Amino acid sequence: MERPITGFDRDAEDHWVALLSCGHRQHVRHQPPFVDRGWTQTDAGREDALGQMLDCSLCDRMELPEGAVRYKSTPIFTDITIPKALRREHTTKPGVWGKIRVLDGKLLYEILQPTLQTFTLDRNSTAFIVPEVPHRVEKIRNVIFQVDFLKIPAIDD
Incomplete structure (x- = not known):
């Protein structure tokens, strides 16, 4: 990339x-x-x-940079409360990584570019969102999840 x-x-x-x-x-x-x-x-x-x-x-390889720290998290979402914006193609800002944590159920995580990759996430899996890479999520089964946002402290907006 x-x-x-x-x-x-x-x-x-x-x-x-x-x-x-x-x-x-x-x-x-x-x-x-x-x-x-x-x-x-x-x-x-x-x-x-x-x-x-x-x-x-x-x-x-979707490897989190060394020294990345969490600076905020989304609310906890359920299959009923997943915002429409997360179900559509979207990206994070430059230097901003995401960490999807499934607390219960299953979640579909699709990376849309540069090549389509699809992951089924459950409470035993974690997925990273690479900065500026188009992606989306969709519930599979009664999901509860949260996204943590991380960045390298030296990278400022």
Whole structure:
């Protein structure tokens, strides 16, 4: 999944790491002749790279970024009180992850893009909502669930 670079940091070994809009971090090492990322070696090069897209395999695997913290939760929904907006295609904001917790019953969770993926969730399963990825939910059987919203503290709206 392509994500824009929002900043840069260095790891413990002093290698450059790109900060992505999803909250993940990705090394952008310059290792010629195998990897040519000379732009990482100057302030101007890194500045020019802001906004460029990098493939985030961690988002592809729906892995929550390290350090993500919950900052709010929805009310508890039932099959009767699920808002129509959640049943339609919608997304979270940049950098905002969701964690669906089914307390009882079953819930259908569909990721609509980049490829359709369908999950049946119950009280023994948890699903993450990747930032800006179109998705929807639908009850399967007398469901009770809640969504927690998480983000990396350094990513501000």
